[in-house]
Amino acid sequence: SIPDSVGLAIRTPVGTVVHTGDFKLDQTPLDGRLPDIGRLAELGAEGVALLFSDSTNVERTGITPSERTVGAELEAIFRRAAGRVLVTTFSSHIHRMQQVIDLAARFGRKVALVGRSLVTHVGVARDLDLLHVPEGTLVDLAQARDLPRGEVTLITAGSQAEAASALVRIAMDDHKLVRVEPGDAVVLSSRIIPGNERAISSLVNHLYRRGAVVYYDRVARVHVSGHASQEELKLVLNLVRPRHFVPVHGEYRHLVRHQRLAMEVGIPAAGCHLLEDGDVLELDDAGARRAERVTAGRVFVDGKGIGDVEDVVLRDRRHLSEDGLVLAVLAIHQRSGEIVAGPDLVSRGVVGEEANPEVLEAARGAVMEALAALNPESRTDPAEVKEEVRRALRRYFKRFERRPVIVPVVMEM
Structure with a gap:
C-alpha cells in the first residue's frame, strides 16, 4: 500500500539473497506500475541462494483482490x-x-x-x-x-x-x-x-x-489486503526457485503454513528453515545451518534507562494499573508485640476514601482482628506481622473481587 516499495536482491559471496518485503502481485494497480515479475524470473535463472518471503496472507487461497x-x-x-x-x-x-x-x-x-x-x-x-x-x-x-x-x-x-x-x-x-x-x-x-x-x-x-x-470489512468490501495470497506466494517461489527458503512476516502459524507451501511447489524440506526472532541461519558454499541464537526482542526505555526494566517491574506496574494499591502502616512494640500506632490504611485506585470511608474502616478492623489472633511471639517479628497484614487485606478485598497491590509497612518502637 506504500508507493515506491521494493523487494531486495542482495549479492553476497555465497549467492544472491532475495527479500520480498510486504507485497502482492496487483495486475491492475492504481498508479499503473505493474510488479516486475520478469525481474524475479531473471533472478531465478541466475540462481538464488536464499529467499525471504512475506507470509501474512498464506492462509488465504487464490489471489489477493486488486486495490481497484x-x-x-x-x-x-x-x-x-x-x-x-x-x-x-x-x-x-x-x-x-x-x-x-x-x-x-x-x-x-x-x-x-x-x-x-x-x-x-x-x-x-x-x-x-x-x-x-x-x-x-x-x-x-x-x-x-x-x-x-x-x-x-x-x-x-x-x-x-x-x-x-x-x-x-x-x-x-x-x-x-x-x-x-x-x-x-x-x-x-x-x-x-x-x-x-x-x-x-x-x-x-x-x-x-x-x-x-x-x-467496515465485516459488512462491506471497503478494504483489500496489501499482502499476497497463496497463488501469488507459489508464483514467487516458482519464479525465484531458491536453494533455501525462510518464511517471514507473520505469526508462527503463518510461517509454518508458508514452509509447507514451499515444499508443495518443490523446495526441498532440508532447504526450508523456520526461524524466530533471535535465530541465526549461517549460509555458505556447503549449505545452510542453524547457528547460536542472539538476543532479540523488545528493549524497554524507561526515563533515561534503556533495557534496564525487569519483568517483575512491568508486572507490578500492570498490577497497579488494573487493581490499585493499598498501603497499611502500623507500629509495634519491639518486645511485647503490642500495636502502638495504626494500622492506618491508604488506598489508590481501589476505593474512593472520601466517598467510601466505611470500606477502609472495615478493612482496618479485619487487620486488627487478624493481628489479635497471632500469638505474642509472632507479633514481635515484623516479617510475620507484614505477612499477616497482607493475608488479612487480601481476604477482605477478595469479597469485592479485587486484588490490589498490598504494601504493609511495620515499624518497631
Missing part, C-alpha cells in the same frame, strides 16, 4: 450518503486516499484532512507527485465545517482506534471541529490489526450512537 476493487463499494457509499462521508485508513495508504479524493471530486464534495499524520503523508505524497488532488478539492477543516454536510468528505486518522486519535475523539463527541450526525457515513477502510478488536468494536458502537451509518 474497493472503488466500486466506495462509490456506492458516496452515492447513498446524504451527509458527510468520513473515511479512515492507514496514513501511508496513498492509493486508498487517491480513490477517496477522486470520488469526492466526482460527487462535488470538498475534502478535508483530520489528523496530523494524514496532513504530513498527504503533503509528502503531493510533493513527490504520488497523489493527485484536483484543483480546489482540498480545503481546511475550519472551511469544511461551514459547508453543507452533503458537500464534505473527511479523511481521518485513527483506523485502529488509537487512544486520542482523531476518529476516536470524533466518535466520543470530543473533537473541537467535527461532529458526527445522523445521515453521515463513516468508512473504516482498513483491516483490524490483531489486538485492536475490542477498541475498534467500541469505536463502531460509539459512531452508531451518534447516528452514523458505519461501513
Whole structure:
C-alpha cells in the first residue's frame, strides 16, 4: 500500500539473497506500475541462494483482490450518503486516499484532512507527485465545517482506534471541529490489526450512537489486503526457485503454513528453515545451518534507562494499573508485640476514601482482628506481622473481587 516499495536482491559471496518485503502481485494497480515479475524470473535463472518471503496472507487461497476493487463499494457509499462521508485508513495508504479524493471530486464534495499524520503523508505524497488532488478539492477543516454536510468528505486518522486519535475523539463527541450526525457515513477502510478488536468494536458502537451509518470489512468490501495470497506466494517461489527458503512476516502459524507451501511447489524440506526472532541461519558454499541464537526482542526505555526494566517491574506496574494499591502502616512494640500506632490504611485506585470511608474502616478492623489472633511471639517479628497484614487485606478485598497491590509497612518502637 506504500508507493515506491521494493523487494531486495542482495549479492553476497555465497549467492544472491532475495527479500520480498510486504507485497502482492496487483495486475491492475492504481498508479499503473505493474510488479516486475520478469525481474524475479531473471533472478531465478541466475540462481538464488536464499529467499525471504512475506507470509501474512498464506492462509488465504487464490489471489489477493486488486486495490481497484474497493472503488466500486466506495462509490456506492458516496452515492447513498446524504451527509458527510468520513473515511479512515492507514496514513501511508496513498492509493486508498487517491480513490477517496477522486470520488469526492466526482460527487462535488470538498475534502478535508483530520489528523496530523494524514496532513504530513498527504503533503509528502503531493510533493513527490504520488497523489493527485484536483484543483480546489482540498480545503481546511475550519472551511469544511461551514459547508453543507452533503458537500464534505473527511479523511481521518485513527483506523485502529488509537487512544486520542482523531476518529476516536470524533466518535466520543470530543473533537473541537467535527461532529458526527445522523445521515453521515463513516468508512473504516482498513483491516483490524490483531489486538485492536475490542477498541475498534467500541469505536463502531460509539459512531452508531451518534447516528452514523458505519461501513467496515465485516459488512462491506471497503478494504483489500496489501499482502499476497497463496497463488501469488507459489508464483514467487516458482519464479525465484531458491536453494533455501525462510518464511517471514507473520505469526508462527503463518510461517509454518508458508514452509509447507514451499515444499508443495518443490523446495526441498532440508532447504526450508523456520526461524524466530533471535535465530541465526549461517549460509555458505556447503549449505545452510542453524547457528547460536542472539538476543532479540523488545528493549524497554524507561526515563533515561534503556533495557534496564525487569519483568517483575512491568508486572507490578500492570498490577497497579488494573487493581490499585493499598498501603497499611502500623507500629509495634519491639518486645511485647503490642500495636502502638495504626494500622492506618491508604488506598489508590481501589476505593474512593472520601466517598467510601466505611470500606477502609472495615478493612482496618479485619487487620486488627487478624493481628489479635497471632500469638505474642509472632507479633514481635515484623516479617510475620507484614505477612499477616497482607493475608488479612487480601481476604477482605477478595469479597469485592479485587486484588490490589498490598504494601504493609511495620515499624518497631
